Amino acid sequence: MILEILFIVAIIVFTILIIASIFIYKKLKNNLDNNREDENKSKMYEIEILNKLSDKIDYSLNIQDTVETITSSLTEFIDYSTVSYMLLFPEKIIFKTNIKKPISRRFVDDVKRKMSDSISLILNENFDNTKVEEILVGLDINQDSNELIGSFFNIPLVISDKVIGLLTIADTRQSFYREEEMTTLYKIAQQSTQAITRLQGVVESEKSKLNAMVASMTDGVIMTDKDYRVLVVNPAARKAIGLENENDLTVSDIANNLKEKFDLRDKIEESVRLDKVFLSDEISLPSGFFKVVVSPVKDSRRTLGCVVVFRDMTREKEVERIKEDFTSMIVHELRSPLDSIKKMSEMMRASEVKKAKREECFQMIYSSSSDMLELINNLLDIAKIEAGKFELLKQKSDIKKTIESRILFFDIAAKDAKVKISSCFSKDIPNDVEFDPHTISQVLNNLISNAIKFTKEGGNITVQALFHKKGESLEKESKDSGINWFVKKDMTSIPDSLLVAVTDSGIGIPKDQIDKLFNKFIQAKSTFVEKGGTGLGLAITKSIIDSHNGLVGVDSVEGQGTTFYFTLPV
Amino acid sequence: MEDNKKQYLLLLSEIIAKEAIIFGPDMAILKARRVASLVIDNNGNVIDIKGYSADAAQELVNEYIKLSEQAVKDVINQVFIKYPQIKKVNIPT
Numbered sequence: 001m002i003l004e005i006l007f008i009v010a011i012i013v014f015t016i017l018i019i020a021s022i023f024i025y026k027k028l029k030n031n032l033d034n035n036r037e038d039e040n041k042s043k044m045y046e047i048e049i050l051n052k053l054s055d056k057i058d059y060s061l062n063i064q065d066t067v068e069t070i071t072s073s074l075t076e077f078i079d080y081s082t083v084s085y086m087l088l089f090p091e092k093i094i095f096k097t098n099i100k101k102p103i104s105r106r107f108v109d110d111v112k113r114k115m116s117d118s119i120s121l122i123l124n125e126n127f128d129n130t131k132v133e134e135i136l137v138g139l140d141i142n143q144d145s146n147e148l149i150g151s152f153f154n155i156p157l158v159i160s161d162k163v164i165g166l167l168t169i170a171d172t173r174q175s176f177y178r179e180e181e182m183t184t185l186y187k188i189a190q191q192s193t194q195a196i197t198r199l200q201g202v203v204e205s206e207k208s209k210l211n212a213m214v215a216s217m218t219d220g221v222i223m224t225d226k227d228y229r230v231l232v233v234n235p236a237a238r239k240a241i242g243l244e245n246e247n248d249l250t251v252s253d254i255a256n257n258l259k260e261k262f263d264l265r266d267k268i269e270e271s272v273r274l275d276k277v278f279l280s281d282e283i284s285l286p287s288g289f290f291k292v293v294v295s296p297v298k299d300s301r302r303t304l305g306c307v308v309v310f311r312d313m314t315r316e317k318e319v320e321r322i323k324e325d326f327t328s329m330i331v332h333e334l335r336s337p338l339d340s341i342k343k344m345s346e347m348m349r350a351s352e353v354k355k356a357k358r359e360e361c362f363q364m365i366y367s368s369s370s371d372m373l374e375l376i377n378n379l380l381d382i383a384k385i386e387a388g389k390f391e392l393l394k395q396k397s398d399i400k401k402t403i404e405s406r407i408l409f410f411d412i413a414a415k416d417a418k419v420k421i422s423s424c425f426s427k428d429i430p431n432d433v434e435f436d437p438h439t440i441s442q443v444l445n446n447l448i449s450n451a452i453k454f455t456k457e458g459g460n461i462t463v464q465a466l467f468h469k470k471g472e473s474l475e476k477e478s479k480d481s482g483i484n485w486f487v488k489k490d491m492t493s494i495p496d497s498l499l500v501a502v503t504d505s506g507i508g509i510p511k512d513q514i515d516k517l518f519n520k521f522i523q524a525k526s527t528f529v530e531k532g533g534t535g536l537g538l539a540i541t542k543s544i545i546d547s548h549n550g551l552v553g554v555d556s557v558e559g560q561g562t563t564f565y566f567t568l569p570v
Numbered sequence: 571m572e573d574n575k576k577q578y579l580l581l582l583s584e585i586i587a588k589e590a591i592i593f594g595p596d597m598a599i600l601k602a603r604r605v606a607s608l609v610i611d612n613n614g615n616v617i618d619i620k621g622y623s624a625d626a627a628q629e630l631v632n633e634y635i636k637l638s639e640q641a642v643k644d645v646i647n648q649v650f651i652k653y654p655q656i657k658k659v660n661i662p663t
Contacts, residue, residue, distance in 0.1 A: 154597075
């Protein structure tokens, strides 16, 4: 009997246990399913909203667009009374609230205050309420509502490591939001702002490349947006307008500096309004001469702003002036001998001239016409050099013979000028160096005639030559050969060469004039001008030596003398 | 209770209070409760630390850093300045 009772009790207990197990299993399964459903819901929402955002972000880097996309789709995922965002811009702060459930004005003010407290703490600065632009959308404010904020959470919006705003979701119910929901929204906000950051990085990188290009331009460039705010001013533009050290330039600052020279504001407005490129005449600014181009900047649909280019014309102006000076000088050089010829001819025609005087007239006519011919020949040579038609006839030649021949040629002229002319050669000079004896004679003619011209009575002119070996000290080579000149330059690196120098004991050349000597359009000042001459001879000399792949140069000590030298590679 | 632990309780409570302003109290307290060694009341005050205080501080800061590094690091640094006797946790620079 007892056994039977125990058996029945055991069956009952066993049955109860089975029923309880089934019940617990069902409950656990339900919970698990619910959790899975929630998880899936979160995941689906995350994927959906990120897809939406990625579509948007393809076309816009605007954070406000991104936040709008997040807030507009929130109802599908989470319940709330208000969703708000606050975005910080340099000129204003936008506070926008979307009201989904009836709430009071106080609720909105509390949300705004909590957001501004959060931003103030993050940025560690006071919040400027005067800059806040408030936008309310959705339901109207309910005057009768007493509902206060029960729960809320803030999501900081970060672009390029900077907090630029806040997204806040608030509800009237206490402790309403679950951690998973909030975390999903944080994740979405983070991913979307990171995408913007990456895109902005690409844009910034391209922008900095463009800025570097604009900054390195020799033309001055100013760019404005369509509201005439200055976006870019490169260093050349700052220099042109004389505002090199000013920050945050405005169109007015620039226009004021240009004053009556150029009405910049007017031209920018005109250019944008009429969609036309404006080119100014040459204007003179303290930093030089400029032409200003004002042009609208457009994309395929609309005008984006304006670009102003200051084209520096100072160099062109200088070249123009030099050419004018050169032309005047040539005209003068031709007119003087022509004038002499005319006067001599008139004198011979007009009266009985004694035979001796007649000879003198003939000599002067010959001399003047020779000067003119020399000038014309020089001009023709320069023209040939410019056209690349100057030809050399190189042949194995003896430089000593060429030099001696030129000294003989200038012997009479040197005697007339009462200067002594001589030569000096080192022993190791080869006598079969390849050069064009005709053009090298022309070079020597130029150098010797200049030396005679600039050496006072009783002075000396020496034409010297030595064989220079690469790596050797020129000073030592000249000392060993008993040569004395003003060449002090380091020539150790130049290849094996013949070095020829014409040294005089004349007045010397000031250092600041030396660089101008070999320029065909710029004649060295002072004594060169006084003594006459076009300076073309030295320009031709340089071209001839360049054509021989040699070097030409000059060293001088004022009051002591000058050495012109050239090298001919061996 | 050792003095150092008292300091930690104050410091961590202050961090949670600051983060409650930044993220909202619900989020700040929920994240703090993820740190198993912290005992936190409903107002976000840390009332006990079970284990190493320095480890708990690092875990708490990590939770907030995960939410928004840029929004929290300066604030946390400033709180640590007020407690010079407590070793500062690692915060990404």
